[in-house]
Ligand code: FES
C-alpha cells in the first residue's frame with residue numbers, strides 16, 4: 001500500500017489552497033453556493049459523474065441516488081461535487097449510442113481534468129455508459145469507483161416473466177407470424193420494463209457492469225444488486241465512503257487494471273454468457289489501461305471458460321433478479337475457482353478473490369458449477385477467414401447448434417432498407433440454408449456500428465415455422481439478441497473489407513468449431529472484384545460525425561478514436577490554474 005497523501009499533495013488543493021487571487025475566486029464561488037470553508041478545507045473533492053437525464057429510463061434513480069453517494073462522501077470527510085455527463089440512453093439515442101460512446105469517454109476524461117477533483121464515483125449502467133465512463137476515467141488516471149445502476153426488476157405480463165430486449169424480439173417475431181394479438185402485444189409493452197434500472201437480461205448492460213466488477217472497479221458484489229433493492233442505496237453510500245479513502249491511499253486505476261485484472265474480466269464475461277458488444281468494450285477499456293487485449297486472447301479464454309450464468313438470452317429461464325437472489329456475481333466468481341488470477345486487486349485495495357470462500361450459492365440452477373455448465377465453452381467465438389481477415393464474432397451458445405457448421409448461398413443487402421424489403425416479403429425466394437448478409441453497417445458504414453446484426457427472420461421463413469438462420473454483418477447486435485448471427489466483421493465493408501466483395505449467390509462457409517468464415521470464391525476472382533470496388537463517400541461533412549469518421553478504429557481494435565488511445569502522442573498535461 002502506498003503512503004497516505006497529504007492535503008497539500010491533492011490536485012484540488014492547487015485550486016483551493018494558495019493565497020492568490022485565483023484561489024480567492026475558487027473559494028468565494030464555493031461560498032456563493034452556500035458552503036463554509038470548513039465544508040472543504042483539508043478535504044478531498046470527489047466528483048460524482050452522473051449520467052441521469054429525462055431521456056434515460058435505466059438511470060431514472062440516479063438523480064436521487066447521487067444524494068446517497070454524497071452522504072457517503074461527507075461521512076468519510078470528503079467534499080462532493082456532482083458533475084452531469086451524457087446519459088446515452090440505449091433506447092432513445094439515434095442512430096446508435098455507439099456513435100457517442102467515445103464522446104462520453106472524452107467528456108468524462110475532460111470533466112475530471114478540468115475540475116478541482118481528486119477522485120470520482122462514476123454512475124452508469126446502460127450499455128455504453130460503463131465503457132464510456134471507465135475509458136475516460138482510466139485515461140485521466142485519478143482514483144475512481146464505478147457505481148453500477150443495477151438491473152431493473154423482472155418483466156411481467158399475464159403470469160409470464162418477460163426479459164428486456166430478448167422477449168421484445170421474440171414476441172415481435174410471433175406478432176409478425178400472427179400468433180399473438182394486438183392486445184397481448186400491448187400488454188407486453190406495458191409489462192416488460194416495470195422499474196428503473198438497466199436491462200435485466202444478461203445483455204450488454206449486465207455484462208458490462210459484471211466486467212467492471214471483475215476488473216476490480218466496483219465494490220464487491222455491487223453489479224448484481226437490483227436497482228430497486230435497498231441494498232443499492234447502501235452500496236451507493238458505501239461508494240461515497242470508500243472513494244475518499246482511495247484518494248488518501250492514492251489507489252489509481254493503473255494499480256487496479258493490470259493484465260491479471262483484464263484476464264479476470266474476460267473470464268467472468270465468458271462465464272456470464274456475455275454480450276457480443278462486450279468484446280469491443282473490453283478491448284477498448286483494456287487498451288486505455290495500457291493492456292494490449294486482442295480478439296485472439298478473448299477466444300483463448302473463451303475456449304476454456306464455460307457459461308455458468310443461466311440467464312437469458314444464453315440461459316433459458318432466469319433473469320438478473322434471480323441471479324442476485326442466487327448469490328450474484330461473487331457466487332459466479334466462486335464457481336470459477338482457480339480460473340481467476342488471485343493477484344488482481346479491486347477498489348477496496350484487496351484481492352478480487354478475497355472472501356470468495358465464504359460466499360454462498362443459493363441456487364445452483366441459476367449459477368451453475370463448472371461440472372454442470374449452461375454451455376461447455378465461453379459464450380463467444382472469434383472467427384477468421386477470407387471474409388473477415390481481422391476477425392468476426394459469434395455467440396454459439398445463443399444459436400441453433402445445427403448452424404455451428406453451415407454452408408449456404410449468400411443473399412447480400414447493401415443497406416438496412418434493402419434488407420428490410422427482403423425480410424418483409426412473404427414470397428421472397430430464399431431457403432432455410434440461405435446466408436443473409438448485411439453490409440455497410442460497421443463503425444464507418446453504419447455509421448457508428450448500429451445494432452442491426454440480428455437481422456429479423458424473413459417472413460418467408462417464419463411462415464415455414466423457422467426461427468433461426470445464418471446471418472452475417474459488420475454491425476453489432478443487442479446483447480439481448482440471439483440467433484446464428486456473425487457480427488463485427490473486420491475490416492468492415494465500407495472501408496473495403498472483403499465483405500464488400502461478396503455477391504449474392506456466392507457460397508459462404510461457417511465453421512464455428514474451426515473458428516472460420518470464408519466465401520468459397522477463388523483468389524483470382526476476389527482480386528478482380530477488389531480492383532473494381534469503388535469506395536463510398538464519407539457520411540459527415542461537419543461536426544462530431546466528421547471527427548468520428550476521421551478517427552474511429554475498427555471493431556477488432558475496440559472502436560476507440562485513434563487519438564484517444566494510450567499510445568497516441570504524449571501525456572496530457574494538467575491544466576494551468
Ligand atoms: Fe439501458 Fe438496455 S436500455 S440497459
Ligand code: MG
Nearest residue numbers: 127204478479
Ligand atoms: Mg442493449
